[in-house]
Amino acid sequence: MDYFAQQLINGLVLGSIYGLIAIGYTMVYGIVGMINFAHGDIFMIGGFIALISFLVLVSFGLTAIPVILLLVLLVSMAVTALYGWTIERIAYRPLRHSFRLAPMLSAIGMSFVLTNFSQVSQGARVKPVPPIITGGHTLHEGSQGFAVQLSNIQIVVVLTTLVLLALFTWIVSRTRLGRDMRACEQDQTMAALLGVDVDRTISMTFVIGAALAAVAGMMYLLYYGLVDFFMGFVAGIKAFTAAVLGGIGSLPGAMLGGLAIGLIETFWSAYFSVEYKDVAAFSILIVVLIFMPTGLLGRPEVEKV
C-alpha cells in the first residue's frame, strides 16, 4: 500500500508536467485545427529562459527563494509567450488559408529552427542547476522501513499545475477572450462576421499555450534539475500523445490524458518492467483510440462543409 502511494505520487507529478504541455497542443488544435509540432520546443525554450532568468536574478544578489521563483515564473512566461506569438505570426498565419498540411510542415520546420537555435546559442551540453527547492515530508512510515516521501518540489509542481489549470479553464469558459476562442473553434468565418477578431484570438491562443509550456519548462528545470536543447522532442511527443488520449481539443481532456500517461508509465515501471514503459503507454493509447476514437473527453468531430 505504501509502495502504491509512493508510485501514485511519482505518477501524478510526472503526469502534471505532461498535462501542462498537452494543454498547448489541445488549445491550438481546437481553434486552428492544426498540430503545433513546435510546441515541445516552446517548452524547451521555456526551460532555458527559466534557467537564464534564474541565473541573472541570483547574480543580482537576490537570495529570497520564493521571490526569485515568482520572478522567474513571470519572466519565463512572458518571454516564452512572446516566442509563441512570434512563431504564429511568421510561420503559421501566412499559411492559414493554404492547403491543410502547409502549417503542419511549417511547424515541423519551426521545431528544427528552435532546437538548432538553442543548440547554437546555448551550447550543446546539458545545463544543470543545483537543487533549489529542497526538503520534503515523510507521509507514512511503513512496517518494513518503507517511507512514503513527498518532496516539496513535488507539491510545488502539482499545486502550480492545479492553479494554472483552474485559471485557464476560467479564462476559456468565463471571459470575453474565452468566448471568442470558443466561437473561433466552432466557425471562424461566422465568428468574424459577428465581430470577433479572429487573428487576435488565434494569437492569444498561441500566447497562452506558450505561457503554459513555459511553466512546464520551469517545473521541469526545478524537478529534474537540468535542461538541454533536445528535451523538447520526447516531452513534446508524450504530451501530444496525452492530448490525443484525453481527446484533442478538450482542455480537461489534455490534463486527464497527461495524468493518464504519467500514471501508466509509472505504474508499469513499478510493477512490470521499466524497459517497456513507453510500449505500455502507447499500447494503451491505441486501445483507447480503437474504442473511443475521439479520446477520453473528446467530442466527435463534425465535418464542416
Next chain:
Amino acid sequence: MKSLKLIGLALGASFALSASAFAQDITIAVAGPMTGSESAFGRQMKNGADQAIADINAAGGVGGKKLKLEVGDDACDPKQARSVAEKLAGAKIPFVAGHFCSSSSIPASEAYADSNVLQITPASTNPLFTERKLWNVARVCGRDDQQGIVAANYIAKAYKGKNIAILNDKTTYGKGLADETKKSLNKLGITEKVNESYNKGDKDFNAIVSRLKKENIDLVYVGGYHQEAGLILRQMRDQGMQAVLMAGDAMNDKEFASIAGPAAAGTMFTFGPDPRNKPTAKAIVEKFKAKNIDPEGYTLYTYAAIQVWTQAAAKAKTTDAKKVMETIKAGEWDTVLGKMGFDAKGDIKVIDYVVYKWDDKGNYAEINPKGS
C-alpha cells in the same frame, strides 16, 4: 565577363594553394560526442587532441610533416558515428582517435576497416571493440570485463551481506559493463536483488527509485552514463533514500557532480589510476592547467592515443594504416600514461582499474587500498 574570369583564376589559385598546403600536412581526426548528453566527454577528447597536436607539431611533426586535426561529431549515436566514419574515411584520413561511446566505436570501426583507416579509441571499454578481430583497431583504455571484476571485488568486500541492485541503460557500454559486473558478483556468491534496465535519455527515474527503496537497496550499481546516473542519484535523495551509487568510468567528468548536486558525495566509480598523477604526465598536466583546463577523465588518454600513432608512423616512415598498425603491435611506446604495449587484438598489455569516490566538494579521488 572579364572580372568573372579573374575571380575564377583567383579561386583556382586559392584552391591550388590550399591543396599544396594539404599535401604538406597530415590530417588526423578525433571523433566523439561533441554535442548531446555525452558532450562533456567529447570536450575532454578534443582538449587532449588539440594539446597533443600542438606539442607534436612544436617538436617537428611526423617525419617532417605537420599534423592537422579534423573533428568528427557522433553525438554518441551509432548511425551518426557510421556516417562520420565514412566521411573521415572519404577524406583519406589515415588515423582517427575515437570514438567515445562503445556503441559508436564499434560500427565506426567497420567503416574504417573497409577504407584503410587506423582507429585507436581512448575511451570505449566494451570488450567487443577488439574481440571482433578487426585489423585496424586498438585502445589505450581498459576493458569492461576487467572493470567489472574490480567493481565486483570492491562490492563483495565493502558491501558484504547488503542488498545490491544493478541497473543498465541498454547501450553497448552500459549493458556490457553491468553484465560483466553481475557475472563477477555472482561468481563471488552475491546475487543482486534487483536487475533492471532503463532508457538512456530518460529524465524521470522516480518509479524505479521507489522500487529500489521498497527492496531496501544499500548499493545501486549503474551501467550507464553520467547524466542518467546523476538524475537517479538526485531522485533517490529526493525520495529519502540513502543508498550509495556505484558506476563505471563514464562518471569521470565534473559534470556528474553538477547534475547530481550535493548528492554526488560518496558516489563511487571505477577508472584507470588517475592519469593526472602519473610522473610521465606531469609536464603536460602543467600545460593544461596553464590554459585553465582540468585534463580529467579521457583527456590524457586521447593525448596518448595520438602519441602512439605518431611514434609508430614516424618509425614505420609511412601513414599507411596496415603498416602503422603492425608497427604499433610490435613495439612499445612512450606515452603520457607511461610505457604502453599492445597485444594482437589491440588491447593494452597492462590493464588496471581502481575505485574512485566523489567528495562533497565536487572532486573525485582514488580510494586508497587501505580504504579511507
